[in-house]
Amino acid sequence: MLADTDAANNSAIEFWFDFSSPYSYLAAEKIDALAANHQRIVHWRPILLGAIFQVTNAVPLVQLPLKGDYSVRDFARSARFLGLPFTMPAKFPLPTQQAARAYYWLCDHDVARAHDFARALFRALFVHDRDISDLAVVCDVAASMGLDADTLSFAVAQPEVKARLKNETDAAILKGVFGAPFFRVDDESFWGVDRLPQLEQWLATGGF
């Protein structure tokens, strides 16, 4: 099991994402392998983009004039470009508190499994068009991995798990996170799945 608590470890890549972000889904499929190629571990940090957009006065991409229509097309094309399956969800964007809280609860017990769980949640939404804003769906995804759905269902309702998500989102804003996916390594920030080539060059060259 990889340690996920040593935030002071400069060699780790921090990876912030919202479960309702299509570009975050694409990044989630790539980042662990990319990092492993350069002997780095990744700290996954689900956050709530809605809370961040309140601070930055931003609006969900698909609600913007012209850009919204383009974005839906770009989600699918970017997925094809990266060789990944993609279905535009019927319900979008959608609340992701339950999914994010479930992630943090599992992360505190088993980081590697939590990464698998996060990818399974992303695929449930962006490949199988399942409504992961529904706790029953989150539990079903967990159960399909052999996790105990009742324990998870109880855990995500606990005040400390709710506070964890809020604190992680607040901490992300303090680190300059304004969108998702967002990466930080060696004090350098990278925003967007389209910055993975730059992030990879950064890791390969020790900064450029």
Added chain:
Amino acid sequence: MLADTDAANNSAIEFWFDFSSPYSYLAAEKIDALAANHQRIVHWRPILLGAIFQVTNAVPLVQLPLKGDYSVRDFARSARFLGLPFTMPAKFPLPTQQAARAYYWLCDHDVARAHDFARALFRALFVHDRDISDLAVVCDVAASMGLDADTLSFAVAQPEVKARLKNETDAAILKGVFGAPFFRVDDESFWGVDRLPQLEQWLATGGF
């Protein structure tokens, strides 16, 4: 001389940009060679992002909370990633009407030279930190290429040249252009210098 007037020619790449857009500068350094590798020509179309942002209710990148600071860093890093020189201009963003009008005037006489002129204007701003909102600077860049500065200075003040820029900007909005650089080929749109790899794959494979 390449024809630049056959808008119905599906094989051409349309390239919209604003002279005050750093990512447009980076794209301008790459697009002609990329297109030539795939036997395509490029129709360069300077536009006014300010007019487009009024329609789409958008704000210049550098004025956005958090995203603004990141962007300035990303401009320079993206330039290094692409192997291009970059200096953040002291005056930024800045009006680009004069530069854009001068481009269209020259474009109607000599397309190939107009592309060189556009690249020279971009480098004046983003490499040598010259204030290209000043017509005298635009004329000086033109003169350094052997163009007649007096003729250009007279031309950009003519109503038909002013109308041309307005019409091109209006036409861009009708085609869904909401930012810069923006590309369109075979009815497919690509936004951002970071979409050049997808554009190149599109050209190489005939769509994907």
